[in-house]
Amino acid sequence: MTATQAAQPVRHNATSRGRVTPTLMVYLALVVLLVVGSVLVAMRGGVLLDHGGILNILTRSTVLGLVAIGQTMVILTGSLDLSPAYLIGLCSLIAAETMAGDPGMVVPAVLLTVGFAALVGLVNGLVITALKVNAFIATLGVALIIRGYLENTYTGPAGSVPRGFQHLGYDRIGPVPLSTVVMLVIAVAVWWYLTRTKGGYHVYAVGGDAEVARLSGIRTGRTIVMTHVLCSVMAGLAALFLVSRLGSGAPLVGADGGYDLESIAAVVLGGTLLSGGRGGVAGTIGGVLILATLDTVFDDLGVTPFLKDVVRGAVLIVAVALYARSQLARRAR
Amino acid sequence: MTRTQARRTRFAPGTVPVLVVLAVLLVALAFVGTAYQQPAGYLALLKRAAPLMILAIGQYFVIVSGGFDLSVGSLVTAEVVIAARLIDGDDSATGWVILVLLLIGAVVGLVNGVITTRLLVPSFIVTLGMLLVLDGAVFLWTGGAPRGALSDSFRTIGRQGIDGVPVIGQVPWSVVVLAVLVTMAVVFMRGPTGRTLVAVGDNETAVWLGGGRVERLRTLAFVLSGLSAAVAAILLGGFAGVSAQVGDGLEFRVITAVVLGGVVLGGGRGSVVAAMAGALTLESLFSLLNLLGVSGGLESTVQGVIIIAAVAYAAIDWRRKRA
Numbered sequence: 251m252t253a254t255q256a257a258q259p260v261r262h263n264a265t266s267r268g269r270v271t272p273t274l275m276v277y278l279a280l281v282v283l284l285v286v287g288s289v290l291v292a293m294r295g296g297v298l299l300d301h302g303g304i305l306n307i308l309t310r311s312t313v314l315g316l317v318a319i320g321q322t323m324v325i326l327t328g329s330l331d332l333s334p335a336y337l338i339g340l341c342s343l344i345a346a347e348t349m350a351g352d353p354g355m356v357v358p359a360v361l362l363t364v365g366f367a368a369l370v371g372l373v374n375g376l377v378i379t380a381l382k383v384n385a386f387i388a389t390l391g392v393a394l395i396i397r398g399y400l401e402n403t404y405t406g407p408a409g410s411v412p413r414g415f416q417h418l419g420y421d422r423i424g425p426v427p428l429s430t431v432v433m434l435v436i437a438v439a440v441w442w443y444l445t446r447t448k449g450g451y452h453v454y455a456v457g458g459d460a461e462v463a464r465l466s467g468i469r470t471g472r473t474i475v476m477t478h479v480l481c482s483v484m485a486g487l488a489a490l491f492l493v494s495r496l497g498s499g500a501p502l503v504g505a506d507g508g509y510d511l512e513s514i515a516a517v518v519l520g521g522t523l524l525s526g527g528r529g530g531v532a533g534t535i536g537g538v539l540i541l542a543t544l545d546t547v548f549d550d551l552g553v554t555p556f557l558k559d560v561v562r563g564a565v566l567i568v569a570v571a572l573y574a575r576s577q578l579a580r581r582a583r
Numbered sequence: 584m585t586r587t588q589a590r591r592t593r594f595a596p597g598t599v600p601v602l603v604v605l606a607v608l609l610v611a612l613a614f615v616g617t618a619y620q621q622p623a624g625y626l627a628l629l630k631r632a633a634p635l636m637i638l639a640i641g642q643y644f645v646i647v648s649g650g651f652d653l654s655v656g657s658l659v660t661a662e663v664v665i666a667a668r669l670i671d672g673d674d675s676a677t678g679w680v681i682l683v684l685l686l687i688g689a690v691v692g693l694v695n696g697v698i699t700t701r702l703l704v705p706s707f708i709v710t711l712g713m714l715l716v717l718d719g720a721v722f723l724w725t726g727g728a729p730r731g732a733l734s735d736s737f738r739t740i741g742r743q744g745i746d747g748v749p750v751i752g753q754v755p756w757s758v759v760v761l762a763v764l765v766t767m768a769v770v771f772m773r774g775p776t777g778r779t780l781v782a783v784g785d786n787e788t789a790v791w792l793g794g795g796r797v798e799r800l801r802t803l804a805f806v807l808s809g810l811s812a813a814v815a816a817i818l819l820g821g822f823a824g825v826s827a828q829v830g831d832g833l834e835f836r837v838i839t840a841v842v843l844g845g846v847v848l849g850g851g852r853g854s855v856v857a858a859m860a861g862a863l864t865l866e867s868l869f870s871l872l873n874l875l876g877v878s879g880g881l882e883s884t885v886q887g888v889i890i891i892a893a894v895a896y897a898a899i900d901w902r903r904k905r906a
Contacts, residue, residue: 382898383891384848386651390835391891398884511653511711524705556727559719567712571702578703 272521272529272573276536279569283540287547296550301425303546308430310542313488315433315535317513318520319440320484322534323477325517326444328457328526329385331478333374334485334513336396338504341367341489343400346409346499353412360490367486368479370396375475393510400501407498419494429491434535436484441531453477457526485509515562516541519569540565598857600896601844605860608867616874623752630744632866633757634659634815634822636859638837639844640768641811643858644804646841649784649850650699650706652805654713655812655837658691659830661721662816664729667825671731680737685813691717692809696802706805714834722827729825741821757818764814768855780804784850839890840865845897865889 284299291298317334324331341363348359370392377388421428444450455463456473464470485504492503504510514524520537522529541562548558609625618624638655645652662684669683670676695713699706722728744755771777782790783800791797819829844861846853868889869882877885 377891377895381891381895383894386838386848387842387890387894390839391887394835394883394887394890396887398881398887400880401883402878402880511714515708515711518708524707554723554727556719556723559715560723561719563712563715563717563719566715567698567702567704567709570704570708571698574703 272576273533273536275572275576276520276533276540280536280540280543283543283547287543287550291547291550294551298547298550303550304425305422305427306546306549307539307542308425309427310545311535311538312427312429312433313491313507314509314512314516314541315430315538316436316484316488316491317509318516318534318538319433319437319531320477320481321513321517322520322522322529322531323440323444323453324385324481325514325522325524326453326457326526326529327474327477328460329378329474329477330389330514330524331374331481332386332389332510333370333393333396334481334488335504335508335510336393336400337367337370337482337485338489338492338507338509339400339499339501340396341486342493342496342503343404343408343499343501345490345493346407346411349409349411349415351410351412353414356412356415363490364483364486367482367489371479371482372475374482375478378478379471379474397505404501407496407500409499411493411497415494416497417494419491429494436487437531437535440480444530449473449476454527457523457528459527512541515566519566521573523573598845598854598860600893601857601860601864605864605867608864608871612867612871612874615871626753626755626758628867628870629758629761629863630755630822631870632863633755633761634818635833635837635840635866636761636862637764637811637818638815638833639840639858639862640764640855641808642837642841643768643844643846643853643855644780644807645706646838646846646848647784647850647853647855648780648801648804649787650801650804651710651838651848652695652808653707653710653834654691654695654717655808655815656830656833656835657714657717658688658809658812659816659819659833660827661717661830662687662813663820663825663829664721664725664827666737666816666820667729667731667733668725669731670734670737672734674734674736677734677736681817684817685810688809688811688813688816689806690809691812692806693802695809696805699805700798700801729827731825733820733825737817738821738824741818741823757822760814760818764811765856765859772855776800776803781851784852786851836865836886837862839886842890843893845893847897 288298297303317338321331321334344366345359345363348362349355374389374392377383377392378385381388383391418429419427423431444453452463452468452473455466455468456470460470463473488509489504493499496503516537517529517534518524518537519540520529520533520535522533544561544565545558548555548561612619612624612628616624618627638659642652642655665687666680666684669680691713695706695709698704698709740756740760744753744757745759746753748754772781779790779795780800780803783795783797787797790800815833816830823829840862841853841858842848842861843864844853844857844859846858846861865886868885872882872885873879
């Protein structure tokens with residue numbers, strides 16, 4: 251599945267034929283990382299890509315992948331979302347407390363969670379477009395508001411999910427977790443939307459140049475609001491997966507995962523420009539897989555978690571520097 | 584238009600609202616808290632606010648020249664942890680450790696600046712990467728938790744003050760440091776380099792075409808931000824002691840403060856005094872909420888509402904002026 255995903259946008263977005271696009275670079279880097287990682291782990295007598303290893307990488311990718319898919323859309327319009335982390339925490343509590351262990355409440359709880367997430371996305375979008383607040387500030391503000399509510403109201407985990415709902419988090423098809431399949435299906439759907447529909451073109455147009463897009467008759471505000479709603483809904487779905495694995499809602503589950511900055515890192519690592527208009531979901535999934543593989547390799551090697559952060563930071567900066575360089579080379583032609 | 588404005592008020596645009604809010608808060612504090620009926624109460628407030636205000640000066644330079652510095656929070660943590668490990672309770676080490684801390688701050692800023700300007704990586708990403716690197720590196724070095732201890736003379740700067748001053752009693756050292764830095768910042772911003780820095784944030788190409796050294800100026804802004812984090816860390820380390828959480832969330836808090844002061848993200852607009860006023864406003868507000876018995880948990884909520892309201896307010900004003 252990932253192979254076709256990688257190939258398609260390359261063909262689609264290739265502005266200069268024969269050049270290495272960021273998306274291709276991401277997947278090449280992923281392959282190199284898998285090979286080097288396998289060798290390193292093998293030298294310590296382990297196997298990176300056995301059943302457990304693959305499961306580990308994919309499980310790690312799922313939640314971050316969902317948030318990053320939403321973040322990709324937002325960043326493509328030239329906006330930014332800093333609210334997913336605390337939103338995930340709040341959504342996990344809403345879901346778990348609504349279910350309260352009752353199998354009959356699963357559907358209402360899921361609807362309520364997704365609906366609430368959409369509402370937060372709507373607020374984000376409207377603050378940015380109607381109140382003309384910089385996206386950084388608007389979503390940071392919303393994140394802080396949610397954080398304050400969480401810190402004031404909850405002291406620890408709350409609510410519980412029925413056993414049936416935990417299937418979502420733990421069931422697998424072969425070595426692939428069910429939740430990863432759902433994430434990848436959503437990724438393909440979003441990829442199709444961005445590259446094959448009018449709405450998707452509008453996203454790229456707004457990110458490329460909002461003023462030109464507006465003059466071309468695109469409702470730029472509506473596009474930005476919509477991507478924020480979708481991004482928050484993705485955060486809501488991520489919360490549902492986390493709840494199904496944890497069995498209850500936890501206020502800091504999103505913040506501890508660092509899903510706000512981490513998702514932005516994954517998107518940018520995937521070759522999407524932070525200023526918008528260029529990039530796509532295929533690269534983002536590659537970026538997420540790279541981060542997850544790095545984590546798994548480090549765990550297998552028994553390296554302290556602190557070195558992970560250092561490597562992550564360095565990888566992020568180096569990757570974006572490389573993209574900027576190839577961008578420059580292209581412009582020079 | 585800006586010219587008539589400049590004649591009408593001597594303040595930079597966007598400065599007046601934050602000063603009004605600050606004045607209201609300071610008066611309100613006097614009504615609510617008995618400690619604020621004497622100058623010492625306000626001095627204590629200034630002492631608490633000094634680290635954030637100093638960080639706001641540094642962040643102002645970066646934001647006004649069109650960038651972000653997300654690394655200051657983790658830099659503060661790193662500096663405090665490094666100080667504790669290097670000093671390890673040895674009083675005689677204080678002097679050179681402070682110099683080392685300032686150097687580290689400057690180097691981190693230099694790296695941020697050089698990567699941003701030479702490798703053309705957006706500052707958001709560079710400083711985010713730096714945040715991760717610093718967070719990881721410092722605990723990699725100390726093995727997971729802060730080690731060692733700060734010396735008494737190191738902690739003096741954050742804790743003690745000059746005693747026996749008439750009327751107000753004790754003047755905290757942090758307030759003295761703050762006053763010196765504020766003066767330096769104001770003088771710097773009135774000089775040619777400061778003015779060009781703002782111009783870089785407004786229109787980089789124009790400055791470049793005019794012969795300005797854009798890369799060097801933007802790098803300088805990051806270096807100053809790194810230095811401000813080092814100074815803030817010295818004050819915070821003295822004030823609050825060694826902890827692995829000392830800088831948590833400071834990057835967002837200081838950006839809130841600067842934006843509250845009417846400095847526009849993206850650069851080119853705002854004054855350094857207003858940025859500091861924003862930081863003091865934020866701290867005064869937290870003190871006031873504390874006195875009113877609002878729980879600490881809601882602090883973030885208030886911060887969130889304020890930051891959105893402040894920027895939305897500025898945006899409304901803009902549209903009216905244009906019409």
